[in-house]
Amino acid sequence: MEHSCAGKDEAEERLRSDEEEEEEEGWDDWCSDGDDTVAGGGGLLCLFCSSRFDTEGSLFSHCGAEHRFDFYKIVRELGLDFYGCIKLINFIRSKVAENKCWSCGQAFSCNSELCSHLQAQETHQIEGHVPWEDDAYLKPFMEDDSLLHSLSIDDDDEDEDGCGVSMDRGQCSTLNGGSAEPPLENKLSTATEGNGSDISARFEQKCTIESTEGEGRESLAQEQNDTQLKVARASVNTKAIKTVDDNYFGSYSSFGIHREMLGDKVRTDAYRDALLDNPSLMNGATVLDVGCGTGILSLFAAKAGASRVVAVDGSAKMVSVATQIAKNNGLLYDETKEVEQKRSPQVISVVHTKAEELNHKIQVPPNGFDVLVSEWMGYCLLYESMLSSVLYARDHFLKPGGSILPDTATILGAGFGKGGTSLPFWENVYGFDMSCIGKEVTSNSARFPVVDVVSSQDIVTETAVLHSFDLATMKENEMDFTASFELRLSEDGTVVPGVTWCYGIVLWFDTGFTVRFCKEKPVVLSTSPFSTPTHWSQTIFTFEEPIAMAKEEYLLSSSASVGTDECPAVMIRSRISIVRASEHRSIDISFETTAISSDGRKRGWPVQIFNL
Numbered sequence: 001m002e003h004s005c006a007g008k009d010e011a012e013e014r015l016r017s018d019e020e021e022e023e024e025e026g027w028d029d030w031c032s033d034g035d036d037t038v039a040g041g042g043g044l045l046c047l048f049c050s051s052r053f054d055t056e057g058s059l060f061s062h063c064g065a066e067h068r069f070d071f072y073k074i075v076r077e078l079g080l081d082f083y084g085c086i087k088l089i090n091f092i093r094s095k096v097a098e099n100k101c102w103s104c105g106q107a108f109s110c111n112s113e114l115c116s117h118l119q120a121q122e123t124h125q126i127e128g129h130v131p132w133e134d135d136a137y138l139k140p141f142m143e144d145d146s147l148l149h150s151l152s153i154d155d156d157d158e159d160e161d162g163c164g165v166s167m168d169r170g171q172c173s174t175l176n177g178g179s180a181e182p183p184l185e186n187k188l189s190t191a192t193e194g195n196g197s198d199i200s201a202r203f204e205q206k207c208t209i210e211s212t213e214g215e216g217r218e219s220l221a222q223e224q225n226d227t228q229l230k231v232a233r234a235s236v237n238t239k240a241i242k243t244v245d246d247n248y249f250g251s252y253s254s255f256g257i258h259r260e261m262l263g264d265k266v267r268t269d270a271y272r273d274a275l276l277d278n279p280s281l282m283n284g285a286t287v288l289d290v291g292c293g294t295g296i297l298s299l300f301a302a303k304a305g306a307s308r309v310v311a312v313d314g315s316a317k318m319v320s321v322a323t324q325i326a327k328n329n330g331l332l333y334d335e336t337k338e339v340e341q342k343r344s345p346q347v348i349s350v351v352h353t354k355a356e357e358l359n360h361k362i363q364v365p366p367n368g369f370d371v372l373v374s375e376w377m378g379y380c381l382l383y384e385s386m387l388s389s390v391l392y393a394r395d396h397f398l399k400p401g402g403s404i405l406p407d408t409a410t411i412l413g414a415g416f417g418k419g420g421t422s423l424p425f426w427e428n429v430y431g432f433d434m435s436c437i438g439k440e441v442t443s444n445s446a447r448f449p450v451v452d453v454v455s456s457q458d459i460v461t462e463t464a465v466l467h468s469f470d471l472a473t474m475k476e477n478e479m480d481f482t483a484s485f486e487l488r489l490s491e492d493g494t495v496v497p498g499v500t501w502c503y504g505i506v507l508w509f510d511t512g513f514t515v516r517f518c519k520e521k522p523v524v525l526s527t528s529p530f531s532t533p534t535h536w537s538q539t540i541f542t543f544e545e546p547i548a549m550a551k552e553e554y555l556l557s558s559s560a561s562v563g564t565d566e567c568p569a570v571m572i573r574s575r576i577s578i579v580r581a582s583e584h585r586s587i588d589i590s591f592e593t594t595a596i597s598s599d600g601r602k603r604g605w606p607v608q609i610f611n612l
Contacts, residue, residue, distance in 0.1 A: 043146045047092045049115055056150055067118040078130065083138065086148060091132030093141040097360055110363065258294050258318075261375075264535040268296065270525035271375060274405055274513035275300040277521035281403055282306055285370040290355045290393050291386060295322035297373050298348050302331045310369075311350045312358060312393075319352040326350065355389040355397075364397065372398045373405040379451050380539040381411050381509040382479060382578060382587050383612045391476050404471050406525065408512035411466045414529075415487045415502040415549075415572060419458035420540060421445070442503075445542040449589065449610045453537045454506050456530045460549070461487040461502065463528075466576060472516070480579040487572040489549050499568050500549050504542035505591065539612070544605055547572060547595050562595045562603035569595035569603075587612050 044053045048067045053059040063069040069092075075085060095102045099114050103121075108114040140148055262268055275282060275297065282304035289298045292311035301309045311326075313319050326332040326348040333349045353361040372394055378384035394404055418424060422445075426438030464485035469478065489500060506529065513523040527536045550568035560566030575592040588611055594604045 044150065045142075045145075045147065047089065047147075048096055048118060049111065056147065059147065067115060068121045069118065082151075084130075084132075085151060087132040087134075087137035088130075089145075089147060089151075090137040090139065090141040093145075094137075097141070260535050262294065262296060266527075266532050266534045267375065267525060267536075270511075270513070270523050271297055271373070271405075272300050273521060274518050274523045275304045275373070278518045279305065280519055281371065281517055286310075286368060287371045287373060288312065288369040288393060288397055290372065290374040290390055291376060292322055292350065293318055293375075295325050295348065295350065297375065298322070298326065298350075299329065299331060301371070301373065302326075302345060302347050306347055306371075308333070309348045310362070310364070311348060312353055312355055313350070314352070314354050316352050319350050323350040355393040358393070358397065367397060367399050367402075369397050369402060370399055371403045371405065377409070377509065377511060377536065379536060380449070380507050380578070380587070380589070380612055381409060382580075387479060388476050390471070391474070394471075403517035405517065406511040406513045407471050407517055408469065408514055409471060410468045410510045410512075411507060411578075412463055412510065412528070413466050413485065413487075413505050413507045413576075414459045414463045415461035416454055416458050416504060416506045416540070417460040418501060418503055418546075420454045420506060421503050421542065442542060445504075445540070446544045446608065447610070449612050450540040450542070451537050452540060453533045454529045454540065459506070459529055460490060460500050461572070462490055466507070467578075480577075482575065482577040484573070484575045487574065488570065489551060498550065499565055501546045502543070502549050502572060503546045504540060505574065506538045506540050508536075508538045541589070541591060541608070541610060543593065544608065547593075552598050562597045562601050567597055567601070570598045571596045581611060583611075 044056060044059045046052070046059060046067075047063055047069065051062060053062065060071045063071060071088075074080070074088070078084070080088065092102045095105075096111070096114065099108045099111055100106065101108075101114065101117055106117065108117060282301060284305060284307045285301075287298070287301040287306045287309045289295070289301065289309060289311040292298055292313045293315075295311050298309045298311040311322055313322065323332065331346055331348045333346050349362075351358065351361050358364070372390070374386075374390045374393075376384075376386040376390045378386065390404075394402075398404065421438070422441050423435065423438040426434045426436075426441070464487060466483045466485055467481050487502070487505075508527045508529065510524055510526045510528065513525075515522045527534045527538065529538055547563040548565050548568035549563075549572070550570065552570050563569045573594045573596060577588075577590045579588050580586075581588045588609065590610070591608045592604070593608070594602055596602050
């Protein structure tokens, strides 16, 4: 999974593509990374092929001779500063990863065809605006790209104003004799020592100092500082996301988690039935399993008759484990026996990567999978935010009209009573009243969501549908939503006459393997309190104070506050917002709650904000 491995993996993939290219395109051309030794022994990876070099000069000489790319000439002709060079390098790496020509945009089926095209070009003409102007290209395409950190350019030629661009070891000279900036890697390492505010403060202070040196220098200094700030922030964000991802995938290296998930029969049976009992979907299909873990879904897919299964996971340990499991069960694909395996059950390949970086690790036909399967759901459905990776895989790797499993997801909610809290336990501990503890625990629960199993007997209202997702068509920004819903006391007889106290709202989700794709046997995976408990449990959000509820016919006190024993509410109206939090893989949830009495009076409470 780790992005820092992308450069090596990309080089190995290119080399294998060069060595093993076949005339026939499609799945027979699929290849994975391996232990092949890349050309050259240095740490600087060529922009176009798998060769590596010890020095920047030898790398760019190779690029000029083999790929008709004269880096220094482009820098001179376009007057690129240091940041322009950074953008150019990242732009080219991004295009080569897609097997596209950096100058004309033409796409090729493999890296060797791209390199042949570059070799045949006499010159590369860049007219008008350069395509790498976007500041997004300041962010390294390959994390820990050694070329960016060792970049040095010495150009003694001067422009018409006598102000040539001279850069050495990553230093960017200011015009008109200004002092040189420190190397880029020094800026980033300094900037990332603190938080975002520290970074802003450093650059704002630097900008203030430089602005006193004259109006002619002021705009240039501001522009340079703005660019440096963007680079630093991009680096900070990348490092923060990588840290969260490392911790996330590292947590899934624990066999205890996988034991819990595999032992969840509701979960595992649903996927098994969807894959094994729908032969029209699975027979001969090419399948992508995102977040494979032990590879159980890939094993089901192989057993169901898939012709090829690619299992992807960000945990290096679990990739190793899943590979061994597939091998032990006679289902691991062996590239060295490709011809013999055309009709073999050995169809599973396991790849260590995130879905967003799959193209950096292996070569697959664009939109080449028939089926995308993933068990991506987290607590409250959206915690861990793995859905964005699934949507990326759908858009980039699934065939048009291909199947995604599951294909629907719905968040539901209901009000719960006292039994959904810890109060009953503390009210009688071996015959002693410890309710003072229970009240404090319940008060704390009003600030933090609780993941636990709620008994169906403790649900006191009707169920409300908060939001539904169509995973075959939804966009990533639709993961953030706001929904309004109303809760009334349940009519199923579980609520006793009189006043019933609602202590909060519990959320759960259902996912569907619908008849759209699972024609023979549609399946529903439910985490409802009314169904068999799962490892997801339910997610509990406790009110600041409980709300008294009653049926319409209850006699009201005209002076009492709505939601009290004297004036219970007949309905709770709630507005919920669920959005992805600033911290990667977390979500923020807010509730606005209003109680409404039978005579139409209302009482609202302050918004409650939870982070999961």
